[in-house]
Amino acid sequence: MPDATSPNNLNCFAYIKRLKRDPAESKADAGKVVLIGGAPGMAGAIVLAGKACLHLGAGWTVLEMLDAASAHLVPEQAELMVRFAKPDAAIELAELKPDCIAIGPGLGNSLAAMDWLTAVLAYPAIPLIIDADALNLISQNETLLQRLRNRNQAFPLLTVLTPHPGEAARLLNSTGTQVQDDRIASIRALVELTRSIVILKGQHTLIASPAHTPLQCLQGNAGMATGGMGDVLTGSIAALAAQGIRHELDLWEASCLAVELHASAADALVNQGVGPIGLTPAELILGMRSVLNQNY
Ligand SMILES: NC(=O)C1=CN([C@@H]2O[C@H](COP(=O)(O)OP(=O)(O)OC[C@H]3O[C@@H](n4cnc5c(N)ncnc54)[C@H](OP(=O)(O)O)[C@@H]3O)[C@@H](O)[C@H]2O)[C@@H](O)CC1
């Protein structure tokens, strides 16, 4: 029995109905997502985010990869449009005209990473997902934090941050243990600091925003404690938010739905014997697609 201070539980599979496609829809109705990251040694992070984005229904999935050596066709997933993230990020974004941007998986902390994050924070009113190293860069740079806050003032509820407890601790200048000791206080502090929608990952993921009190996700399991699972969540939010633009699902709703799908699909896979040990992010992507279509 939850006590009076427990957050309400996520329960948003009904949103899936809004993603119903008219028979004549085109890929433009499903939206163009640009995902930015994949520095040397971490190309896999942005490829996993891209595969999740593709399998959760985005119209186009473009990867801007910081590692030039990895910026080539992904043979087993030729649908992904892989580009080398050239130095002039603002010009690239103006040419691409994305419907939704996600930045961070495997981004690293190079000058190019800073340039891309700066350009993304200045890009106008589309849904934006900020994850992983992009969060770390913001935690180290007061100017970037101020730009994030300015963006949220100009375009409220169009930016979601997806920290795990380690990233949350860096943003709050705290420790992972302190974050975990009071996760509700931590997410409230993150919302206050950044003025963003925030997803605090880990067991019983929390989501909150300046306009929403925290909700929790009771699904999910320790089979998800494997590198790349968060990259999958980022790509999934991006796909749902991009479709949401023409299907009346806002970034808050897309984020809630992605969290619930991600965790519920992991539970379904464990129930089928795929995990907890050895459950892979790539398997979770396919599991999420199944759960989405079963509730379509
Ligand atoms: N295939 C690829 O290319 C992949 C590439 N990847 C990319 O690698 C980059 C680095 O990202 P990363 O998350 O691996 O390292 P990092 O930010 O140092 O955080 C780790 C520390 O945070 C904490 N912590 C985390 N979770 C916690 C929890 N639930 N509960 C409590 N604490 C928790 C914990 O700190 P500790 O408690 O040990 O002090 C832990 O040691 C990033 O760009 C990412 O996208 C990955 O996506 C993997 C697949």
Ligand SMILES: Nc1ncnc2c1ncn2[C@@H]1O[C@H](COP(=O)(O)OP(=O)(O)O)[C@@H](O)[C@H]1O
């Ligand atoms: N023990 C757990 N119970 C429930 N969910 C978990 C557990 N461990 C990890 N997860 C989930 O898996 C994902 C891990 O994300 P993250 O740490 O960012 O991974 P990565 O950066 O390697 O992609 C998050 O969505 C988190 O909530």
